[in-house]
Amino acid sequence: MATKILALKNFVHSPFKALLKQPVSFNINNLKCISTSPVFCVNFFNKLPAEKLWKSVTSVSNAGAKKGRGKGAGRIRIRDLNRGQMIGVGKVNMLWPGLSAPVIRGRELLKQQRLPDDPERMEKLIKLRDSMTKFRRLKLSPIERGWSGVRMPGRSLGPPDPVAGEEFTGFETKVLQLRSLLIMKGTLGRTRNYQAMVVTGNGQGLAGFGLGRAKEASAALRKAKNRAGKKLMHFDIYNNHTVYHDFYTAFGKTKIFVQKQNEGYGLMVHRAIKEICQAIGIKDLRAKVEGSNNLQHLVKAFFIGLLQQRSHQQLAEEKKLHLVEFRDENEFYPMVVASPSKVRTKEEIPKDETLDFIQYVMNDKVILKKKKFPPFYKTMPHYELYLKKFERYRNHEKIRLNLKVEYGEMKSFLTDKYPDEKVEKDD
Amino acid sequence: MSLLKVIRINTKHIFTKHNETHTLYISNRKLSIVPSVYDQENPAPKFFSSGIQVLLKRLTRPEFSKVFRKRTNNNTAVLKTPVYKFLTDEELNIEKEKANTNADRLLQMPPVVKLHEQINDVLSKDPALVGYDNSTYMFTDITFGVANEHRIIVQRNPDGTLESCDRDTRKRLNQIYFPMQGRKIREPKVFSEPEKFNGLLEGEKYEYILDRACVQYEPDERKYQEITSITYQHIDLHSKFDLLRSTRHFGPMVFYLTWHQSMDRLMLELVQSGVVREAVLLAALRQAVHNDLSNGEDYNALVSEILPRPIQLTKPEILSEEDIALDTKCTELVDTYINTSSSMKSQQALALQGFREYYQQLVDLSRGLKKAHGNA
Amino acid sequence: MPLPPASGTGKYYALAAKSIRLIRQGCTNRPFFHISVTQRKRLNSQPVIEQLGSYDPMPNINNEKLVALNLERLKFWLGQGAHVTSPVAELLGLTGFFPIHPKSYMTAWRNRQAELDRLTSEKEAAKSTA
Numbered sequence: 028m029a030t031k032i033l034a035l036k037n038f039v040h041s042p043f044k045a046l047l048k049q050p051v052s053f054n055i056n057n058l059k060c061i062s063t064s065p066v067f068c069v070n071f072f073n074k075l076p077a078e079k080l081w082k083s084v085t086s087v088s089n090a091g092a093k094k095g096r097g098k099g100a101g102r103i104r105i106r107d108l109n110r111g112q113m114i115g116v117g118k119v120n121m122l123w124p125g126l127s128a129p130v131i132r133g134r135e136l137l138k139q140q141r142l143p144d145d146p147e148r149m150e151k152l153i154k155l156r157d158s159m160t161k162f163r164r165l166k167l168s169p170i171e172r173g174w175s176g177v178r179m180p181g182r183s184l185g186p187p188d189p190v191a192g193e194e195f196t197g198f199e200t201k202v203l204q205l206r207s208l209l210i211m212k213g214t215l216g217r218t219r220n221y222q223a224m225v226v227t228g229n230g231q232g233l234a235g236f237g238l239g240r241a242k243e244a245s246a247a248l249r250k251a252k253n254r255a256g257k258k259l260m261h262f263d264i265y266n267n268h269t270v271y272h273d274f275y276t277a278f279g280k281t282k283i284f285v286q287k288q289n290e291g292y293g294l295m296v297h298r299a300i301k302e303i304c305q306a307i308g309i310k311d312l313r314a315k316v317e318g319s320n321n322l323q324h325l326v327k328a329f330f331i332g333l334l335q336q337r338s339h340q341q342l343a344e345e346k347k348l349h350l351v352e353f354r355d356e357n358e359f360y361p362m363v364v365a366s367p368s369k370v371r372t373k374e375e376i377p378k379d380e381t382l383d384f385i386q387y388v389m390n391d392k393v394i395l396k397k398k399k400f401p402p403f404y405k406t407m408p409h410y411e412l413y414l415k416k417f418e419r420y421r422n423h424e425k426i427r428l429n430l431k432v433e434y435g436e437m438k439s440f441l442t443d444k445y446p447d448e449k450v451e452k453d454d
Numbered sequence: 455m456s457l458l459k460v461i462r463i464n465t466k467h468i469f470t471k472h473n474e475t476h477t478l479y480i481s482n483r484k485l486s487i488v489p490s491v492y493d494q495e496n497p498a499p500k501f502f503s504s505g506i507q508v509l510l511k512r513l514t515r516p517e518f519s520k521v522f523r524k525r526t527n528n529n530t531a532v533l534k535t536p537v538y539k540f541l542t543d544e545e546l547n548i549e550k551e552k553a554n555t556n557a558d559r560l561l562q563m564p565p566v567v568k569l570h571e572q573i574n575d576v577l578s579k580d581p582a583l584v585g586y587d588n589s590t591y592m593f594t595d596i597t598f599g600v601a602n603e604h605r606i607i608v609q610r611n612p613d614g615t616l617e618s619c620d621r622d623t624r625k626r627l628n629q630i631y632f633p634m635q636g637r638k639i640r641e642p643k644v645f646s647e648p649e650k651f652n653g654l655l656e657g658e659k660y661e662y663i664l665d666r667a668c669v670q671y672e673p674d675e676r677k678y679q680e681i682t683s684i685t686y687q688h689i690d691l692h693s694k695f696d697l698l699r700s701t702r703h704f705g706p707m708v709f710y711l712t713w714h715q716s717m718d719r720l721m722l723e724l725v726q727s728g729v730v731r732e733a734v735l736l737a738a739l740r741q742a743v744h745n746d747l748s749n750g751e752d753y754n755a756l757v758s759e760i761l762p763r764p765i766q767l768t769k770p771e772i773l774s775e776e777d778i779a780l781d782t783k784c785t786e787l788v789d790t791y792i793n794t795s796s797s798m799k800s801q802q803a804l805a806l807q808g809f810r811e812y813y814q815q816l817v818d819l820s821r822g823l824k825k826a827h828g829n830a
Numbered sequence: 831m832p833l834p835p836a837s838g839t840g841k842y843y844a845l846a847a848k849s850i851r852l853i854r855q856g857c858t859n860r861p862f863f864h865i866s867v868t869q870r871k872r873l874n875s876q877p878v879i880e881q882l883g884s885y886d887p888m889p890n891i892n893n894e895k896l897v898a899l900n901l902e903r904l905k906f907w908l909g910q911g912a913h914v915t916s917p918v919a920e921l922l923g924l925t926g927f928f929p930i931h932p933k934s935y936m937t938a939w940r941n942r943q944a945e946l947d948r949l950t951s952e953k954e955a956a957k958s959t960a
Contacts, residue, residue, distance in 0.1 A: 272538070289533040348540040351549065355534040358556055360522035361541075361549040370543050384538040419857060433640070440891045577926055582935050585942035589889040593925045596883060597902040606901070609894075610924045631898055 081105045104160055111155045120144050174298055179205040179223075181298065184248060187227055187256025200227040200252045201302040203236070204322050205244060221247040224323060227255040228306025235259040236303070236326055262333050266290075268310040271339065273385055275392040276332025280319035283328050284394045288313050300329050307333070315394055339365035342388070347371045350384075487687045490714060491679035496568040500743055501709055507563075508761065509739045510705035513732055514561060517767050520700035521557050563705040564664075570674040575618040583614035592619065594627050602628045625672065636669040645670065645681060655688050664703040686710045690719050708736070712743050718798040721791075725805040728769060728812065730784040731760045737791045747795055749787075756787060773820040785810060840868055840877035847871070848912035850904070852885060853878065861887050865899065865918055867907045882907070885921060897921055 072080070085105060087097035097103075115127030124130045124137040131137065165177050173181030179202045186198035204224040212218050221244045228234030237255030241247040265271045265287070273286045283300075288311040294301045296314040299322055304312055316325060343350040343365035350365040381387045404410050430437055442448070500506055541549065595606035607619045607627050619627070629639050644650050644666065654663050663685050671678035686707045689695060698704045711717040717736060724733040738753040740746070747753065759780060770777065785806070792802045847870040854874065856862035863885040866878035883899040890896065904927075908914070914922070922928040 287535060289535045291533055292535075343540075346540050348542060349546050351539050351541050351546065353537045353539065354524075355536075356524045357522045358525075358560065359537075360518065360553050360556070361546065363546070364538075373542050373544060376542070382540055384540060387540070580930060583924075583930065583938050585945065586934055586938035587895070588893070590892075590894045591921075591924050592894050592896050594896070594898045595901045596898045597900050608926065610926075616924075616926050627896070630896070 077108075106156055106159045108156065110159070111152050118148070173202065179244070179248070181302065184225060184252050187252050188249075190253075190257065195227070195229075195256055197229040197231070198227050198256070199230070199306065200225050200255065201306060202248060203299045203302060203326060205248065207244075208240070223247040223251040224326065225251040225255050226303050226306045226326070227252060227259075228303075228308070230306065230308040232262050232264055232308055233259050234262065234303065234306040236330065238323070260330070260334065262307050263336075263338070264308055267308070269312055270309060270333070271336050272342070272388040274332050274336060275389045276328045276335065277318075278328035278331060279321065279324045281321055281324040281328050282317040282392075283325070283332060284315045284317070284389070284392065285329075285332055286313040286315075287311075297325060299325055303329055317395060337388075343367045346387070348376075348382075487684050487691070489680035489683040489687075491569055491676055491683060492566065492713075493569040497709070497713060498565070498567045501566040501706075503742075506709070506739065506742050507705075509735050509742065509757070510563065510708055511561070512735055512761065512765070513708050513739070514701070514704040515699050515732070515765055515767065516557060516561055517700045518553070518557065521560055522553070561700075561702050563702050564668050565673045566706050566709055567674050569676055569679060570621060570672075573618050573620050573624075577608065577616040577618065580614040580616070583610075584612070586612075586614070588612055592623070592627060594631055596631055602632060621675070634669070636666075638670065641677075642666070642670060645677065651681075651684075655685065658692075658694060658697060660685055660689055660694070660697055661701055661703065664698075682706065683710065690716060693719055693723055695720060695723055708739065709743075712736075712739050715744070718796055718802070721796065722798055722802050722805060725788065725802055725809060728809050729766060730781060730788050730809065731763075731766065733788045733791075734760060734784045737788070737795075740795075747791070749790065752787060756783060760784070770816075771820075772823060773816060778817055778820075781813065785813070838878075838880055840872070840879045842879050843869070848879065848907060848910060849915060850882065850907060850912050850918050851915040852917050863887065865921075867903075867912055870913060880907075897925070899925065899927070901927065 085097070085103050091097065113127070115121075115123045120142040122128050122137065122140050122142055124139065128137055167177050171182065173179060175181070182202050184200040184202060186195040187200060189195065202223060202225050204222070206222055208220040208222055210218050210220065220240055220242060222238065222240045223244070224236065224238050225248065226234060226236045235255045235258040237251045237253070237258060239247045239250030239252070239254055241250055263271065268290050269287050270285060271287070273284075276283050276285065288295075290311055292311040292313070294304050294310070294312050296304065296312055297316050300312075300314050300316075303326065304310075314329075337345070339350050344367045347367045347369060348371060349363050349367070352362040352364045353359045354362070376382070381391065427437060430439060590612065591610040593606075593608050593610070597605075602624075605624075605628065607624050608616060609619050609623070610616050626639055629637055644654065644663075651663075664682060667678055667681045667685075671681070673679075689698065689707065690711060695704075695707075698707055708717065708720065711720055717740065721733055721736055724730075724736060734753060734756050737747065738757045741750040741753050763780070773781075789803075789806060792799055792806060796802050848867050849870040850865065850867050851874070852863040853866050853868075854861060855864050864878070864881050865883040865885060866881045868874075868876070868878040880903060881900075882904050883897065885898075886896045888895075899922075904922075914928075916931065916933055919928060920931040920934050923931040923934055
């Protein structure tokens with residue numbers, strides 16, 4: 028393709044050159060033999076200007092355009108073939124004083140002369156032209172990127188606009204959803220509206236979400252952002268990293284099971300919930316969504332669940348029992364985190380009362396645990412063969428590490444004993 | 455305190471009889487700590503006697519927040535989500551009992567025993583086997599359920615002798631066939647390279663050193679006793695006793711210091727921090743180990759009074775009359791100890807004087823409060 | 831575990847003859863042996879009845895050859911009338927568990943003899959050059 032277009036270009040831009048008898052092998056010493064008189068020669072390529080030639084290549088018939096031809100990936104694009112070319116610089120690397128070089132350099136008068144050819148010139152030109160043909164998507168830096176490329180969900184919008192002079196310092200807004208709503212109207216036909224859902228928060232317990240609708244996407248986002256800034260809620264964060272207890276929450280058909288986690292666990296949650304957690308400042312959480320994945324319901328359900336959390340003291344008072352924490356890293360020492368004003372005795376507790384903490388805070392809901400099947404390859408005969416084959420290598424890694432620790436390289440006491448033996452090189 | 459005195463106190467009771475090749479000198483700010491090991495009299499009968507064990511445990515002053523502190527070395531790569539339970543009072547008490555036994559397990563002291571003796575036990579000599587092989591054959595009995603120390607491990611030397619292996623070889627082979635978690639077959643560089651060891655000492659990682667030494671060595675090994683000895687002396691020299699409190703190593707350290715008659719700095723620290731009861735316990739420990747105090751009976755009588763009382767983790771704000779009586783007795787006894795048997799008389803006397811003044815204020819305050827409340 | 835464990839997967843027939851033998855387990859140029867009890871007619875590549883120990887014939891860094899023996903089970907199988915192959919019997923002899931195997935004495939004697947021959951030939955060679 029490139030060579031074809033190159034040939035075309037040669038005809039379009041230098042028709043005369045093509046007509047010369049020996050254009051490439053002309054010599055500086057026999058300049059006299061070049062004829063400067065025009066040679067009468069007309070063809071399709073020098074008769075028409077570049078524009079018309081390009082049009083003949085790129086134009087699509089009316090019927091074709093209706094069918095959608097000449098659009099999308101396969102479209103031929105008009106290229107500026109003059110790009111990267113300079114007057115006075117050509118295939119033959121000539122020095123033209125006054126055109127491509129100064130007339131006087133120092134105290135010397137420069138003369139026309141041929142310089143050694145640049146073999147990479149044509150390659151560079153072709154590369155430059157090819158770069159014009161490809162369709163390039165808008166690209167964002169990984170930091171600005173949302174959940175998926177340049178699409179808005181997951182992208183950051185900055186803090187909401189100040190309300191009555193009050194600045195939202197330290198706030199960050201994340202887009203959760205941006206979608207177009209199409210409505211049929213009697214007079215206007217199909218009209219398009221944009222709806223945006225965003226969450227904003229300062230990462231220190233203060234957060235809110237907002238919904239905005241407008242004719243333009245940017246207006247919808249702005250509206251949503253500012254609305255979110257006006258509906259901030261405060262959430263207590265347990266030990267500055269997670270929620271107070273596991274909880275179950277639902278909105279419509281969306282059910283969320285949220286589990287408190289240890290420090291360093293991270294956010295193993297739906298991406299929208301992850302953005303909310305980051306806005307609030309929760310660092311470690313696990314959540315499972317069951318039922319509908321409707322994003323607006325998801326967000327609402329999660330916020331409701333967070334708001335309905337009870338503190339340890341409240342839980343202890345509800346149950347009239349001590350709430351005791353056991354941590355593995357503290358050798359399961361019973362830490363009383365909350366004690367009620369009056370503790371019930373064993374006799375006062377009814378037999379059918381829920382005493383299990385998780386069951387109680389989960390409101391007797393149980394997370395569906397699906398059976399885990401082994402990966403498909405583990406049931407295949409070759410997997411057993413592979414295991415048999417590689418069992419003998421099972422400790423090699425460790426041995427290599429130990430040898431490196433001891434000797435600084437892959438060697439052992441036997442290497443010194445038998446210096447002629449070839450040693451396996453290990454990087 | 456003068457530097458000379460520091461050296462004198464710390465080198466006074468050091469045995470210099472042990473093998474020169476094994477000696478590990480640790481230079482520390484131009485002071486060299488000479489390790490001393492238990493190679494004369496066997497300390498085990500005294501260390502394990504119930505009276506001394508009780509004293510050592512009491513002196514450890516176990517504080518549960520430190521005993522059950524977050525540990526990084528308890529084989530958990532990641533933290534686990536805490537477990538919550540609703541408990542009644544009785545259940546909570548049962549759990550606390552469990553925690554107490556757990557604390558006892560965590561605070562179990564590494565044993566203090568005498569240095570082991572070399573095994574020299576030739577089973578047979580067969581000169582007809584000379585030339586059979588140039589290598590030694592090591593035979594280990596891997597019968598299930600035999601303790602490491604009772605395992606049969608023998609070697610056939612190239613000269614045909616069959617003999618029991620020495621301690622080091624036994625330890626190595628036991629580790630090969632029955633590996634102990636954390637113990638290395640080759641000595642860790644922390645212990646073999648003095649600079650690294652010194653770095654740990656300077657960084658005050660005493661507990662780490664002692665824990666690691668417990669895993670790597672047996673308590674009757676010379677290397678173990680040298681390492682612990684240097685660490686204890688380093689702690690004593692810098693009066694960093696608080697770093698070992700509530701850990702299992704405090705008891706052996708106090709025992710070591712008492713055994714080598716250099717517990718006066720600890721006594722000074724106790725008096726300075728105002729825990730005279732523990733000072734009495736320490737003096738009683740000295741009496742139990744060496745039996746060299748003039749009024750030994752008084753100490754024992756007072757110890758039996760102190761032990762039933764709860765451990766004083768914080769300084770009391772209000773004192774009862776019984777407490778005042780007991781503390782006064784303790785102060786007097788410590789005073790006599792300082793005057794008769796201490797080697798740091800002046801400093802300890804000064805510290806005790808400071809304590810007396812502070813205590814008098816406290817006594818006045820609590821009596822005044824009682825009067826004000828009207829239930830005196 | 832894809833490979834059978836080293837002990838206890840072989841079929842056991844009470845009346846079949848048993849043999850205690852060395853079974854090579856190492857890889858190329860690196861011999862390593864299990865001391866196992868297996869049926870006498872069975873190949874070394876087949877599963878064994880029980881592993882009784884191990885033998886590493888390559889000297890380690892301290893010039894030692896390590897042998898592990900489960901003496902309790904060894905006694906049991908000897909009581910069952912298991913046959914002991916000569917390499918194992920040699921090892922057991924060196925342990926002091928059996929009397930020294932005659933082969934060990936023969937090997938020792940031959941090695942000493944070879945060493946003597948070497949020394950004398952060296953001496954003669956030195957004489958002839960001098």
